[in-house]
């Protein structure tokens with residue numbers, strides 16, 4: 447399988463190449479040249495497979511020759527063997543038509559583990575083959591950072607520099623990053639928002655003073671391998687609800703548009719998805735873009751669902767490229783305009799293409815608290831604020847009553863205990879797998895939101911490519 451950039455001018459790469467590259471050299475994001483397809487019979491044949499086997503089957507066409515079938519299956523078994531539930535991503539029923547897909551049974555309690563546990567193993571496998579070193583730079587609104595650090599701490603050939611917005615992640619999220627003591631892990635708290643941190647990271651990929659000495663890699667959802675791994679649980683849950691013979695809708699708490707884009711990929715591969723609901727909090731650029739075509743970034747409002755406190759959603763570019771006729775040079779121009787003005791209007795073909803599958807809804811703090819209470823009172827489920835935003839959107843959706851709606855439960859409620867306690871007066875316990883998080887010592891460096899300072903900090907500490 448070959449991968450091309452959404453901005454048309456970067457070299458096409460194979461799966462190993464895109465996994466190690468992250469962002470394309472022209473500033474675009476990689477996508478497979480074409481979508482692999484499964485027939486109805488092939489999908490029906492996947493029912494009942496253990497998660498790791500299903501994962502290997504769905505990912506095989508994307509991985510191509512970069513790994514043998516046995517290698518891929520073995521990496522999936524290692525990655526998903528670390529989950530605390532045998533089903534890996536269990537499905538829980540809320541009422542006649544509403545379901546929760548629990549994606550938080552990994553080591554750091556959010557769905558990011560599903561992709562990053564595998565990505566850590568892919569990095570190690572490819573780097574040991576090439577005998578080279580990778581410098582991961584990442585920005586996190588909380589959950590990517592902890593999942594990525596857990597996935598690469600102590601691994602050969604990888605250094606990780608993780609930027610988080612100082613004071614804007616929950617205490618559990620911060621401690622899950624800053625209490626991991628491994629020589630290859632570097633936590634940086636920067637002044638500013640997640641978007642500021644993400645903009646710095648993006649700039650590093652095209653900063654020659656770094657790229658000439660270091661091989662810079664990405665763990666954000668700009669990395670294709672992450673999205674690929676997330677496609678699997680759309681299949682896993684839809685199969686349990688009757689696919690390929692029955693349509694399923696999904697409601698996805700959305701920030702950087704990675705998770706919901708994986709749903710789009712599943713639909714492209716043949717999974718019968720009737721609708722993908724993009725659920726946002728008051729940081730609603732995606733809701734505005736999908737309703738009026740107006741993609742313009744405002745300022746970020748901090749909320750109780752910090753992993754969705756995002757105005758610029760990197761992966762939206764992948765959708766616009768795919769829906770807009772895959773025209774790399776037009777996309778490059780549209781994004782250049784956006785980078786200068788922080789605003790753009792979707793083209794008609796982009797709007798129509800997106801509207802075939804996507805709808806959207808926005809939840810404010812009251813909607814969120816109400817959904818947490820509803821899940822608790824009606825179904826005895828304690829859900830986190832991100833999941834609650836998804837559930838609120840699922841409850842508002844205009845979908846045939848015979849179609850089940852699956853809300854992606856993206857984080858464990860204990861990760862956001864304060865917000866859950868405010869809504870239902872109950873403080874969820876941290877699962878035993880996170881251990882003595884509050885007794886361990888933290889280590890991180892506070893830096894101002896200045897690009898040069900952050901870049902120099904990294905350049906002084908990273909290991910050259912080889």
Ligand SMILES: *Cc1c(COP(=O)(O)O)cnc(C)c1O
Pocket residue numbers: 556557558589590667699700701702703704705706753754832833856857
């Ligand atoms: C990352 C995250 C999201 C947003 O996912 P995207 O792929 O960025 O859209 C939602 N909820 C939680 C808990 C997250 O960690």
